[in-house]
Structure formats: structure tokens, C-alpha cells
Amino acid sequence: MPISLDATAAGFDADFAALLTMKREDSPDVDAAVAAIIADVRARGDAALIELTAKFDRLELTPERLAFTPEEIDAECARVPEAEREALDLAAARIRAYHARQMPEDAHWTDDSGATLGWRWSAVEAAGLYVPGGLASYPSSVLMNAIPAAVAGVERLAICVPTPDGVANPLVLYAARLAGVDRIYRIGGAQAIAALAYGTETVAPVDKITGPGNAFVAAAKRRVFGKVGIDMIAGPSEILVIADDTANPDWVALDLLSQAEHDESAQSILITTSAETGRAVADAVERHLQVLERRDIARASWRDFGAIITVPDLAQAAALSNRIAPEHLELCVADPEALLPQIRHAGAIFVGQWTPEAIGDYVGGPNHVLPTARSARFSSGLSVMDFLKRTTLARMTPESLNAIGPAAETLARSESLQAHGLSVRARLDALNAKT
């Protein structure tokens, strides 16, 4: 049974705090194994990749076969049915249009002192995207990772995707091509992350690595962080639905289950102003759990981490939601726009009950790589910004240096950094000698 809480009941605060700190994931400690794999790939390059792929994916490769050839990609893409092809095309176009609007602007201005200041954005040169193999090999994630990189202007995009027993997912290859990926490697796990970060004879190193993965991939990303940039380390998925008595309980139940079916560690929470809606949603969830294909996973998630919280009003719903800082937040209420300003911490908000969270997973346009585990308090979903970096610019004139240089000299002295001060003083002396 999921947790059932009433915000007006005695002991609610403690129960809610327990919900907030509930541990949903026990990451196995694979750090030592991952360190050994990374060292092996750094030392032996392709030979290590080939050996590890034979061991973990039961696939015999050669250096030439580490990457798919264009012909192999053609052949896999040809196997994608028309409907899936059209759906991916639509998704890619919408994701591209959304992310194109995120491109930030450069800035330049001259201030009162005559100094020219500003900044400039530029793309990272090369990015590597990790795509899990097997069941969790999602073509939608390929689009969500690769398109922001392409929009940002990354010149070289590589994908690593394991192909256990040599079986590839044609939709993944089609999505990769659609997003403008240059190279697709048949490698996975920590060894793929090591190859992207350090390079081998065949795999060119990249500057930034993104994409989901298992505990080995996550540990490898943490280890190579600093040598390259990485995106967030995502935890299990979450959804919070705020519903009033106008919400359709069946739709809300399916939305909750669409997170629960991801993973036994996923978390689905309903906060409702209507106890009746709460009961109706609970009933609908049970009904769907009888027949859903992934019912075992969804049932475990709902039983262990699901929650229904009844609140007296929407203001309190918003306040609790802000404490949870959910990855996905649905506002299934009569006037969602009125509730919106009260929401502060959430990765993505789905406004109104015609906006199921699943739309955002595929074709809405916004990214589906979002902050989990309450990290929406301080971080954002994936965007073009993850593939850009800012260089600040400053240009002093002799006059502006004369105006603000003495203050720099004073502060350098107060920090006992003499050469800092002298570098300003030497210029001011030259200037004053001239005048």
C-alpha cells in the first residue's frame, strides 16, 4: 500500500519529513571496479574496449567494428517502421524548436569609466552521449541529449551504445542520425565513458559526456568529471500530481503509473484537496495494476514509494510540492495558471490536465532529462546551456584603468598580492609620465 497522509492530522510534519528523506536507491559500490576499467582503457585503448565488450556484451569486435559504418546505420534505419519514423521526426522537430529558443545572447557594453565589458558564448567542440543497451535503450533519450548539443553548435557528436549479443535498437540509430550524431560506437559501461573521456586509437576524446546509465556508468562519469564535463547523475524518476476535485481520477492514475512503470525505485505522489479524488485515484491505480504490462515493476514502486497526501487547500499543496521539489509536476486543477506562481522548485511543470507527463517524455519540446531526488531546488534540466560555455570579456582604456586601477591596487595590497598591484601601478605610472 502506498503511504496515505492527511496534512491536517497530528504527526503529519514528521510523516512528511520521513517521506522527504526516504531512501529509494541503494547504489552498489562499484567504484573500485570502475577505477580498474578506466585505468585499463587508458593503458590499452582499443584492446581493452574489445576485451571488455566480449566479456560484458558477449560481442566480438575488431577496431574497425567498434563504430557502426554508414552502411550499417542505413540498414538499421531501414528497419524502422513508418509510424515510428514519423513520430521520431515530429519529436525531433519539436525538441529542436524548443531548444533553439534557449540559445543565450552575447553581450558587450561600455560603462561610465570607458571600460568595455561583456561576455561571449561558445559551444564545446565535441560531446559524447551515452545510451544504455537492452530494455532501457530509449530513442527518445537520444533526441533529448543530442539535439541540445547540435543546437548549441557542438561540431562532433559521438554516441556509445552497448549492443548485447550484437543486437542494436534500430530506433536508437535512427534517432541518432536524425539528431546529427557523427559516430556511433558499439561499446557500453564504464569502458565507454573512459573511451569518451580519454580517447583510444579509434575513439576520439570528447569534452562533455551526458546521458543516463547504470551504476557503472554513473560511477565512471563521476570519476572522469574534471577531465571532461558531465551532466547530472540522474536518480530514479519521480512525479508529483496536484489535483483538485475537477481532476479525472483515471487520467491521474495513469500519469502516476507512467512513472511507476519505469523502475521499482520510481516515486509517484498525489497531493489532492479532495479526499474523494484521492480515493478514486487509488482505486484507478489498483485497477490498472491488474492489467498493465509492467505491473510488477509499477506495483512495487507504488507500494514502496507511492503516496497520497490530502491537504486543505491548494496553497498548502504548493508549499508541500516546493519541499519535495519534484522532477515532474502536474497541475491537474481547475485553474492551473493561478497555482503556477506559487510553485518554485520543480524540474518541469505540466500545466492543466490535458498535459500528461508522457507528452514531455517524447514530443512536448522541453527536455526530459530533469533533476531528481529534490535537486530541482538547485539545478535544472538538460538544455543547450549544458553544451555552451561563457567567456567573460573586459577591455580597459588608459582612462578607465586610471579611474578604477587604484582601487585594484589597494585591494591587492590588502590581500598581500604585490605583483597584482604592481601590474596595475606600472601602467598607471607610464600613463601619468605621459601626461
Place this chain on the structure above:
Amino acid sequence: MPISLDATAAGFDADFAALLTMKREDSPDVDAAVAAIIADVRARGDAALIELTAKFDRLELTPERLAFTPEEIDAECARVPEAEREALDLAAARIRAYHARQMPEDAHWTDDSGATLGWRWSAVEAAGLYVPGGLASYPSSVLMNAIPAAVAGVERLAICVPTPDGVANPLVLYAARLAGVDRIYRIGGAQAIAALAYGTETVAPVDKITGPGNAFVAAAKRRVFGKVGIDMIAGPSEILVIADDTANPDWVALDLLSQAEHDESAQSILITTSAETGRAVADAVERHLQVLERRDIARASWRDFGAIITVPDLAQAAALSNRIAPEHLELCVADPEALLPQIRHAGAIFVGQWTPEAIGDYVGGPNHVLPTARSARFSSGLSVMDFLKRTTLARMTPESLNAIGPAAETLARSESLQAHGLSVRARLDALNAKT
């Protein structure tokens, strides 16, 4: 002697590659000690902070004395001389004006399908800034960390600064007050980071922790990452100066030394099109090294990590600079604006020889917290963005769901995520039943 390279000489590529991969820092492995300190603070709160502060800072505190009182801050601020006060006021005003321009805009639009899309920025609620004690306790860093947070709209700003033997730096307290910091705690090291991340009876937990620190602080920041956001883990400082024969060798030498004096692991590199300028800069560096207050540090840095590289033209200077991706880049050339478009990877660029890097450390306006160790290839300096996060928004109308929902359903099926598809289908069925 610093490394001296000629880009036209045989073997240059290998020598330059060696310069790029030169290891400048041996971080002591303090991870186990830090893990124990964090566990202790989580378990015992204030009591652990008090005990650890007595041990590491030789300072006996009580829970009441963990934070400075407003009266204590007043008293320390009163000790700041007028010149330093004015210099900090000027620096704060310029840093605030620069960072105010970084505030990103929210966006909302309606697309062809009738869907409303967009995003919204919001500030993290609380941020904690770490300030080292002793010699490296820089008031300028307080401004550079706290002002972007204040500009972003962070409501609660706390500083942790160790006060060994009870000695505080009045300028640090003055800068903190100037930047709008609410609480200043007399604690340092891993225990301060633990307190900011997890909270104690006296220290309220924050959402984001920034600021420089020693190996213990860096290891603690890595450990609490995920529970809270952190800024980058900064390495030793670096400067690259590109100079032609119009550059003043004495100014360039002082600019190189202003990084070298920071730290024996700092790195100062000159790339010049003029062998004569190279020699003159080398001579000027030696001359200043005779008399500089921090000459022992600067000499070690210049000897072990300094480099002078002669190149045939500025295009090659830019290409090498992009491979180095320096934290600070000065363009001391006749036409710096012409060179600027060729520069891609740098934390901050100082344009023209009237712009010494030290201006950027204090009063220029841009942030002085910048990516080191070649990470300007994929990351940016500190900015208001570090204290903001983006929530994406999507609102479907029944019509827009009808238009794009079927594609989402198709993709959900292809990923074997049935509930995802059903959450869309249930709505489409209701809609079609109505019409």
C-alpha cells in the same frame, strides 16, 4: 628555468602536449578523514563543530558564538581603513552592475499546435559561501561569490570562515556585509561544508555551496554534491599572455607574476610572435623575482610551470591558446579585437595591454571564479546562473494533444512503456467521444 619552446622547432608537438598534460597538483587523499568529519557533524551537530574548531582552529566556541553577532560584525567593520572601504565599495558596485546584466529571461510562447511552452527561472532559496582563513582569506572572493547570489535573488546567504586563534579578517566581514550576507559562522574545513549541507542546531542548511578551499574543503564539497549544489572544484590559477612586439615586456612580466605569486602550483605562460619580446619578458620576470615580497612562491611557480612559446604568427598563438583553454587570457597585441574571434576556449579574456589580469581579480566587474585546468573547454566562470535554476513549462490544449499525442503514444509503445501511452490515449478517447 621556465620551459622555452619554439613552435617551428622539431619535436614541438610532443613538447607542447607534455606541457598540456603536466600535472601541477598532487591532492592529498583526505577523503576518509573528510567522510568521518561529515558523519560526525551529521550525528552530533553543533557539538561536533565546536570540538573540531577547538582542534583545528585553536578556538573555543559555544553554540551562541558559532556565528558573529551583528555587534561583532560592526566592530570588525569599523577597523577597515577608509581606502580599503572605498575600494571594496567600488568593486562591489562594479561586480553587481556586471552580474545584474546576466539575469536570464523567462519565456512563454504558443506553437502551431496550440501548445503553450516556455520556461521560468527561479533562485535557489539559500546559499552558503566558503571563505578560507589565514593568508588566502580574500575579501575579493567574498564579493565574487556573494554578489551573484544576491543578484540572482537568493534569500538567505551564509558564510563560513575559519578564524584560527580567533583572528578574523575585518575586510572579509565588511565585504560580506556589503554583499548582503545574513549570517557569518566562525567555522571552516570539511566541518563547515557538512554544516552548510546538512544543518545543525545552529546552522541552517543551504541548497548551494560555493567558494574556494583547501583539499579538505574540496573533498567535502564533492561528497555533499547531490544533497546540495556546488560550484566547480577550482585548481591552481593560470594565466596565458599572447603578446606581439608591441607589448610592454615589463607589464607582461608583472602580469605573469601576478598568477605565479598566488601559489607554487600556479602556471604562467607567454605565447609571443617576437623572440625578442620573449627574451625581454624573461629578463623582466627575473628582475622582479629579486625583489617581490612573495618571490619564493612566484619563483617556484615560474621555474616549475612557467613557459615561453615563440610562434610564427598570431593565428598559431590562438590555436595553441585554444588547446590550453586558459583560465585567464591576456591579448597584449597591437590589434586585440582582430585576434578575439579566433579565441574559443578561455575563462576570461583581457583585451589589450591596458587590461591587466589583476583588474579582473578585483574591480573589473566580471567574476574572478573561473574554470582552471583546461576546463574552460566545457565550463564557465561563476555567474548568477549558478544561483538560478530553470523550470520548463508545457500546457497542452485538447487540440494540441490531439495533434501530437498519437506520436507520443507510438514512441511509448516502441519503448515498452504502456502506461505512458495509456495516459495519452485515455485523454484522446475522452476527447474523441465528445466530438
